[in-house]
Amino acid sequence: MxxxxxxxxxxxxxxxxxxxxxxxxxxxxxxxxxxxxxxxxxxxxxxxxxxxxxxxxxxxxxxxxxxxxxxxxxxxxxxxxxxxxxxxxxxxxMARTFQNIRLFSNMTALENVMVGRYCRTSAGPFTSIIRGPKFRREERETRERAQQLLDFVGLGHTTDSLARNLPYGDQRRLEIARALATDxxxxxxxxxxxxxxxxxxxxxxxxxxxxxxxxxxxxxxxxxxxxxxxxxxxxxxxxxxxxxxxxxxxxxxxxxxxxxxxxxxxxxxxxxxxxxxxxxxxxx
Ligand SMILES: Nc1ncnc2c1ncn2[C@@H]1O[C@H](COP(=O)(O)OP(=O)(O)O)[C@@H](O)[C@H]1O
Ligand SMILES: [Mg+2]
The missing domain is CATH 3.40.50.300 (P-loop containing nucleotide triphosphate hydrolases)
Known part of the structure; x- marks a missing residue:
């Protein structure tokens, strides 16, 4: 137990x-x-x-x-x-981070965390192309959850910063936020x-x-x-x-x-x- x-x-x-x-x-x-x-x-x-x-x-x-x-x-x-x-x-x-940081360096902090979230969303390529209501709702939820996770790891202020511009320690925490986004x-x-x-x-x-x-x-x-x-x-x-x-x-x-x-x-x-x-x- x-x-x-x-x-x-x-x-x-x-x-x-x-x-x-x-x-x-x-x-x-x-x-x-x-x-x-x-x-x-x-x-x-x-x-x-x-x-x-x-x-x-x-x-x-x-x-x-x-x-x-x-x-x-x-x-x-x-x-x-x-x-x-x-x-x-x-x-x-099961989620992980890497010894050598693997972020999408030209994406924002928020977008990096959103990427982690996509394994839990149901919108397939077709819904994404037509961008129907289901896609928009999931996109909004994904964004909100990603922001919560940035807050959780102490990076709430970095939402729109490009990953590559973050200090090294913040990049490591961002990787953790992305791992957590997969639930x-x-x-x-x-x-x-x-x-x-x-x-x-x-x-x-x-x-x-x-x-x-x-x-x-x-x-x-x-x-x-x-x-x-x-x-x-x-x-x-x-x-x-x-x-x-x-x-x-x-x-x-x-x-x-x-x-x-x-x-x-x-x-x-x-x-x-x-x-x-x-x-x-x-x-x-
Ligand atoms: N893909 C690979 N191909 C060949 N040898 C590898 C590979 N990955 C790791 N090794 C070797 O396996 C051993 C263990 O490496 P690694 O797991 O990176 O150790 P640690 O993370 O404990 O420092 C090392 O000798 C390393 O050179
Ligand atoms: Mg190692």
């Missing part, structure tokens, strides 16, 4: 995981980027995915979201094995705070808590350990494609293998991680 809408009150209880990955393996030629990773996410849970560069985090996301068909293993979302088709996966209720049950965020300053990172953390409080589950890849350990209910650490450890932030934080794994990737990463861990428990 898991409580969702994590505001402290048991608003809704749901049985069973929203996402189950069973022994997911992804090979590229001779390279096994993801090696038999099993993983589950409960509704309303925030799960962190960490690991040094090249550990297979993004590839694992790509397997979960239908961008790749795993070489072996399977992914069950909301009780259903999904076809490896990103559009079908989005319609089923997901689960959002997967690939390095949502990359390139953000500490204040923006703090805002991103608050935003992810707010998303969870709407009843959504969140899986987040991040290198910023303070961010991950503050935010997540559970953390999975991948190393060379394999699951090294999965546990609560406290468990993962105190496991020497995690620091060791980062040491192999360069002194800077390991030193940064170690100093963050020494600064003690997360402050939330």
């Amino acid at each position: 898991t409580t969702v809408q994590g505001t402290g009150t048991a608003a809704l209880s749901v049985d069973g995981p929203i996402l189950v990955a069973e022994h997911v393996t992804m090979r590229f030629g001779g390279l096994t980027a993801v090696d038999s990773v099993s993983f589950r996410v409960m509704p309303g849970e925030i799960v962190g995915l960490i690991g040094p560069n090249g550990a297979g985090k993004t590839t694992f996301f790509n397997c979960l979201t239908g961008l790749y068909l795993p070489t072996s293993g399977r992914v069950v979302f909301n009780g259903q094995v999904l076809p490896p088709k990103p559009r079908k996966v989005v319609q089923a209720g 997901p049950k689960l959002v997967l965020l690939d390095e949502p705070t990359a390139g953000m300053n500490p204040q923006e990172t703090r805002q991103a953390e608050e935003l992810i808590f707010k998303i969870r409080d709407q009843g959504l589950a969140v899986v987040v890849i991040e290198h910023d350990m303070r961010f991950i350990f503050n935010l997540c209910d559970r953390v999975l650490c991948l190393v060379q494609g394999k699951a090294l450890i999965e546990g609560t932030p406290a468990e993962v934080q105190s496991d020497p293998r995690v620091i060791e794994a980062y040491i192999g990737t360069g002194p800077d990463d390991a030193a940064a991680l170690e100093s963050e861990l020494e600064e003690g428990q997360p402050d939330a």
Whole structure:
């Protein structure tokens, strides 16, 4: 039993995981980027995915979201094995953002969010061409919902700004708004705070808590350990494609293998991680 809408009150209880990955393996030629990773996410849970560069985090996301068909293993979302088709996966209720921001740079912020909404509208090409009353009503609703989502992520003032003119941190939040526009049950965020300053990172953390409080589950890849350990209910650490450890932030934080794994990737990463861990428990 898991409580969702994590505001402290048991608003809704749901049985069973929203996402189950069973022994997911992804090979590229001779390279096994993801090696038999099993993983589950409960509704309303925030799960962190960490690991040094090249550990297979993004590839694992790509397997979960239908961008790749795993070489072996399977992914069950909301009780259903999904076809490896990103559009079908989005319609089923899984949405994601990308490590390298993928916005329509010459469209406005509002239009970018509206694009996310179109997987939920029924107007087909024919209704769009004749622009009948149904099309106009849906278009108005789509616009209103998109504006609500801009407000929700703190970008209510950017409606008519071109995406490419937004500061970097705002572009990342805009991508999240577009993902939310698809009405997901689960959002997967690939390095949502990359390139953000500490204040923006703090805002991103608050935003992810707010998303969870709407009843959504969140899986987040991040290198910023303070961010991950503050935010997540559970953390999975991948190393060379394999699951090294999965546990609560406290468990993962105190496991020497995690620091060791980062040491192999360069002194800077390991030193940064170690100093963050020494600064003690997360402050939330
Ligand atoms: N499309 C691909 N073709 C070949 N190799 C890939 C591809 N995508 C990722 N890889 C390799 O898989 C490994 C894991 O990459 P990735 O999932 O991006 O790691 P992470 O996100 O943890 O940094 C790396 O060695 C990377 O070079
Ligand atoms: Mg990556």
